[in-house]
Each structure stands twice: as C-alpha cells, then as structure tokens.
Amino acid sequence: MLSKEDNDLLTRVSHGAPMGRMMKQHWWIPAALSDKLEADGKPLRVRLFGENYVAFRATGGKVGFFDEACPHRGASMALARNEDNALRCIYHGWKFSVEGVTVAVPTQPANEAEYCKHVPLKHYPVREEAGIVWVWLGEGDTPPKFPELPFVGLPRENFVVFRQKVNANWLQGVETTMDSAHLGVLHQSWLKGFGDIEFSSANMAPVYHLATKPFGFRYAAVRQLKDARAYVRTNSFVMPWYGIVSPNDTEVKGGSIFFSVPIDDENIWYWQMTYRSSEKLVPNKTHHFSDADSWPPLPPGPPEDNWGQDREAMKNGHFTGFTQMLGTEDFAVIMSMGPISDRTKEYLGAGDGAVLAVRRCLMSALREFIAGQVPALARHEQIDYLQTPPVSRVVSSEAEWRAFL
Numbered sequence: 001m002l003s004k005e006d007n008d009l010l011t012r013v014s015h016g017a018p019m020g021r022m023m024k025q026h027w028w029i030p031a032a033l034s035d036k037l038e039a040d041g042k043p044l045r046v047r048l049f050g051e052n053y054v055a056f057r058a059t060g061g062k063v064g065f066f067d068e069a070c071p072h073r074g075a076s077m078a079l080a081r082n083e084d085n086a087l088r089c090i091y092h093g094w095k096f097s098v099e100g101v102t103v104a105v106p107t108q109p110a111n112e113a114e115y116c117k118h119v120p121l122k123h124y125p126v127r128e129e130a131g132i133v134w135v136w137l138g139e140g141d142t143p144p145k146f147p148e149l150p151f152v153g154l155p156r157e158n159f160v161v162f163r164q165k166v167n168a169n170w171l172q173g174v175e176t177t178m179d180s181a182h183l184g185v186l187h188q189s190w191l192k193g194f195g196d197i198e199f200s201s202a203n204m205a206p207v208y209h210l211a212t213k214p215f216g217f218r219y220a221a222v223r224q225l226k227d228a229r230a231y232v233r234t235n236s237f238v239m240p241w242y243g244i245v246s247p248n249d250t251e252v253k254g255g256s257i258f259f260s261v262p263i264d265d266e267n268i269w270y271w272q273m274t275y276r277s278s279e280k281l282v283p284n285k286t287h288h289f290s291d292a293d294s295w296p297p298l299p300p301g302p303p304e305d306n307w308g309q310d311r312e313a314m315k316n317g318h319f320t321g322f323t324q325m326l327g328t329e330d331f332a333v334i335m336s337m338g339p340i341s342d343r344t345k346e347y348l349g350a351g352d353g354a355v356l357a358v359r360r361c362l363m364s365a366l367r368e369f370i371a372g373q374v375p376a377l378a379r380h381e382q383i384d385y386l387q388t389p390p391v392s393r394v395v396s397s398e399a400e401w402r403a404f405l
C-alpha cells in the first residue's frame, strides 16, 4: 500500500512533475520505431511526458527531433515539407535543418541571416539503436551516456521490436513486467501452447530472491520441481522502466525486454523487444504482426463490455477470455485498474516482492533527484549494463542459481 503522496510522486510524469523531469534528464527515451521514418518522408508526431514533438528522417538519413509547434506561430511541424535535410513549415516557409539550425525565414525582408540566429527552435539529441529512435529531452547540453543494454549493437536479424499504445499509467506497465507471479495464472492458456516447463511441472508460486544492482535489481524466481530440482528464472529491472525477462526456452541465449514509456500520465507506449545474443531470432506466433506500432492487439471492447472479454471462450477452457495474444491479457488487466491505479487501496503479499522493489528503486532515485543530486541509479558511467543477461534454467542446487544473480 502506498500513501496518496507517494503514488502521485511515482506515477505523475507530466506538467513538470519530478518523476517526469528526472526521467527526461537522466535517461534516453525510446521515442519511435526507426522503420517508421523514411528519408524525406512524412514527419511523425510524437507525444512523450505530455508534450508534443515531431521526428523526421532527413534526406541524408539523419533523424531530427523538434518540438511539434513551429517556433514562429505554432503550426504543426508534422505538416512541414521534409526536403533538403530540413523541415520547412508550410505556413510561412521557415526552414530548419535537421541539426536544429534555422536556415531560412522568407517572411523577413531584411537581415534574414541575423534574424535566423535568434529563432528559438527547440531540438533534441537523437540516437538510433536496435531499431528504435531514442531522444534525450533533458536540460543542458550534455546527454547522459547511452546504456549498453543487451540489445545494443545486435544485427537486425537477431531481434524483433514492436509496441502498443495502452491507456494506463506507465508504472502499471512496469509493475506487470516485473511481476513474474502472474505468468502461471493470467497467461496459463498461452503458456500451455509454448510447452513451458515452469507451468507443467512446477507450482505456480515462485520464491523470489532479490539482489540489488547498480542499475536497479535482479531476481531469481525459484520454483521447486517434483524431483528436488528447481526451475529458476532470473529477471532484471533496469531503471527507469526496463524489465529484462528470461526466455521460456532454457537453451536460448537472449530474452525479452519490456519498457513502458509515458505518453502522458494516463497512457503509455508498451514496448517489447525479443532478442538473441548470438544467433538469428526465429520468429514465433507472437511476432507475426502487420504493424509494429500496434502490437500485440488491445482488448477488443470498451470497459462497458468488460473490454471485450469472450465468456464463451472461457466456458470452452480459455482462462481469461482474451484469446487475441498473450500481451492482450496484460493490457486488459492493467487497463482495468483504471488509468492511474489507486495504490492506497492495494493489499500486497509475498508474491509482490519485485513490484515493491521497483517502487523502492524509483523512489530512492527520485529523492536524490529532488535533492539536486544525480541519482545513484543513473550514474551510467559506473554501471555495467551487461550484468543483466536473463537466465532460465533447471538446476539441482541453490549454489547453482545463486551464481546467476
């Protein structure tokens, strides 16, 4: 249970709320799928932390990232012409290079060059990595070091990345990623189909063993098997929103990374990347989508219709009645909590250890940020992000899995 003040501090990210300011200052933000930006193509409207931006790929391939409103009189730069390594606003023709330099103000009859120098265009540093356009939205000139998460530098065929827009606060997304206890319940109808060892022969309630780390924490979820061995999955929480989750297949090197990036206080982009460290990713049925910006499917109905839950399917053996995709089940439950879950009314148990640990990390970083410090969990130069490989293994002794932590 949280106080209302703490729930507000943790969840609110727009309108200058400290959590939003901290995230923008100290972390790179996943903003768009690289594939959605075409050189000289349509600019993309991007909303993050309750603010509107525009991203575009210039003639030479570089990505630019500006405030959406033209600095002149606020026409949307998403309507701009994208040509000649610049955006040209269609209203009065002001032109801004991909580097963020104002290069033409045709409505200024004299001293145009001098006038250009003072146009307050807001533009932001961008980096492309792992099929994603990342942006730094902080104050000042020096972006933080880019975190060397496990997907950095992987060849394109080693990963798949997609996202969905979900009407829920960002913390609900992160908490469901780290909440391993729900897998064997909420997703049981799906996991049967994957032939997963965990749920066919182990009990549903894992025992969590947490280890704090410079990037957040890591935990082993240990499930005793009938034959005295244990099935162990180690997952990591990497600030401020990454859940790095082990694969179901114990033979595989790689995992899935989920991140819930705030569009505003009540909406997120729920991202998922599944990757293999040293081999090509063989797509499974969860990777067959037509639009990477809209996957997995949202629950098919409105709240008035119980989000489109299929009671007939439940009668016929489906546990949740959300037969669309495994992720649809996550979306249904996090949307059903309301746009911002009221954590003053929750009642937590032993299975919620990882959820509590997420909140502790965020809150400790936020206290440091409010006190004017760089949060310890954001000192990227000192953090070894490669300590995060997810492991999923059947082991015969505690010493064996302790070594994975």
Ligand code: FES
Pocket (backbone or CB within 6 Å): 070, 071, 072, 073, 074, 075, 089, 090, 091, 092, 093, 094
């Ligand atoms: S509003 Fe963009 S040039 Fe005038």
Ligand SMILES: [Fe+2]
Pocket (backbone or CB within 6 Å): 176, 182, 183, 186, 187, 330
């Ligand atoms: Fe889930």
